[in-house]
Amino acid sequence: MKGRRFSGNRINIMQLVWNLGMGGLEKLAIDICSHLPQDQFSTSICVLQPGGAMESRVDSDRVDLLCVRQNCGNDPTVPFRLARLLRKRKIDVLHSHAWGTLLEGIFAAKLARVPAVIHSEHSTTDRRRRRIIAQRAGWGMLNQVVAVSDAVADRMTNIVKYPRNKIHVIPNGVDLKQFRRLSSPRQELREQFGLSSIEFLIGMVARFMPFKNHAGVLQALPKLHAAGIDAHLALAGSGPLREQLENLSESLGITDKVHFLGNINETCRFLNSLDVFVSNSTSGEGLSLAVLEAMACEVPVLATAVAEHPNVLNNGRAGSLIPPENEDALVEALLHLAKKPEVLTALGQAGRRRVLDKYSYDGMMKAYQQLYRRETGIGRLYA
Numbered sequence: 357m358k359g360r361r362f363s364g365n366r367i368n369i370m371q372l373v374w375n376l377g378m379g380g381l382e383k384l385a386i387d388i389c390s391h392l393p394q395d396q397f398s399t400s401i402c403v404l405q406p407g408g409a410m411e412s413r414v415d416s417d418r419v420d421l422l423c424v425r426q427n428c429g430n431d432p433t434v435p436f437r438l439a440r441l442l443r444k445r446k447i448d449v450l451h452s453h454a455w456g457t458l459l460e461g462i463f464a465a466k467l468a469r470v471p472a473v474i475h476s477e478h479s480t481t482d483r484r485r486r487r488i489i490a491q492r493a494g495w496g497m498l499n500q501v502v503a504v505s506d507a508v509a510d511r512m513t514n515i516v517k518y519p520r521n522k523i524h525v526i527p528n529g530v531d532l533k534q535f536r537r538l539s540s541p542r543q544e545l546r547e548q549f550g551l552s553s554i555e556f557l558i559g560m561v562a563r564f565m566p567f568k569n570h571a572g573v574l575q576a577l578p579k580l581h582a583a584g585i586d587a588h589l590a591l592a593g594s595g596p597l598r599e600q601l602e603n604l605s606e607s608l609g610i611t612d613k614v615h616f617l618g619n620i621n622e623t624c625r626f627l628n629s630l631d632v633f634v635s636n637s638t639s640g641e642g643l644s645l646a647v648l649e650a651m652a653c654e655v656p657v658l659a660t661a662v663a664e665h666p667n668v669l670n671n672g673r674a675g676s677l678i679p680p681e682n683e684d685a686l687v688e689a690l691l692h693l694a695k696k697p698e699v700l701t702a703l704g705q706a707g708r709r710r711v712l713d714k715y716s717y718d719g720m721m722k723a724y725q726q727l728y729r730r731e732t733g734i735g736r737l738y739a
Contacts, residue, residue, distance in 0.1 A: 447470050506667070585691065660678055
C-alpha cells in the first residue's frame, strides 16, 4: 500500500482495535504503545466501540486513546470518519487487529494515504466463505500481515489459502519484571481475592467463551472431590457464558467451590495465589498471554495440546499437556499434580525458564520496532 512519504522525527503509530475489553489482543495493543521508545515513536489507540474494561490501563501520558464509533454492524461511514482522523493526526503506520477492523482500516488508510498498513491476527480465523474471500483480498492489500504464533499463521494459510511465506510471525512476549514469583505468602495473596483457607486452588484467566471450555473444568471438580482433593476453582474474566457457567456449577453442587472473580487488574498477584493454572481450550487459541504470564510467575500450567500450547510448554517439559475435550485426562492430570508438590515446583520453574528463553518481552518489542521502521523506510536510522 503506497501513500505519502514518512517525514517526521518520530514514527506516528495508531493501533486500531474493535474495543479494549479484557483479552490478550487488547492487552498487546496497549503494551506495544506503552513500551515503544518515546523519542522514536508517537502512539495512539483508536477503538470502534468505546467503554472497554481495559481503557483504564492506557497510560494517557504516553498514549492517546481515540474513538471512531461504529454505529451499526456494517457502518459505511466508519472508513471516511477514520480517514479524517488518520489525516488529522498524520499517521505513518496503521496497525489493525483481527477481523473486526480489517476492511475498515484498509479503506480508511487508502483514503488518507497512510504510508504503511499492518494487520495482526491473534487466534481464530473466520471460516465463513464470504469472509475467507474478504480476508484473502484484504491481506493482499497490506504492507504486512502478522500472526502472533506459528499455529495462527498455519491456520491462516490452511483456511484462507494465504501464502505462508507472506505472514510475519511475532510471538507474544511477557514483561518478566511485571510477571514473576512474588515473595508474599500464598495465603495472604488468596485473602486479597476472598480465597482464604483453600487446600488446592486451580485458576483460569480467560473470557467466558465456548472454545475456552470452562465447563470441562467445572465438571472435573466433583471427581477431584470424590478422590479426596478439596479443590477450588477461581475464574478471572467475563463474557457471555458467565450465567450459563454459574448455573452449571449450581447443578453440579459445587457453588461453594467455584469463585467468579470478574475482571481483575492485579493479575500477577492472582496467578501467584494459584497451585495450578489451567487452559482448557478446545481450539482457536493463538498464543495465550495468560499462559505465558502464569509461566513467568512460576505457576505450573496444565493446558490442552491445541494450537501453540505444545510448543509453548516444550512438549510437556515446561508444563503439563492433555488432549482437548478429554475430561478423564484433565482429572487424572490434576490429581497427579495435587498429590505431587515436587512436580508442581519443577514445572513452575521450567515454565519460567521457557519464557525467559523463547517469549521475552524485549524480543517481542524489538520485532515490532523493526517492523514499523522497515515499513516506513527508516530502518537504518536506529540500527
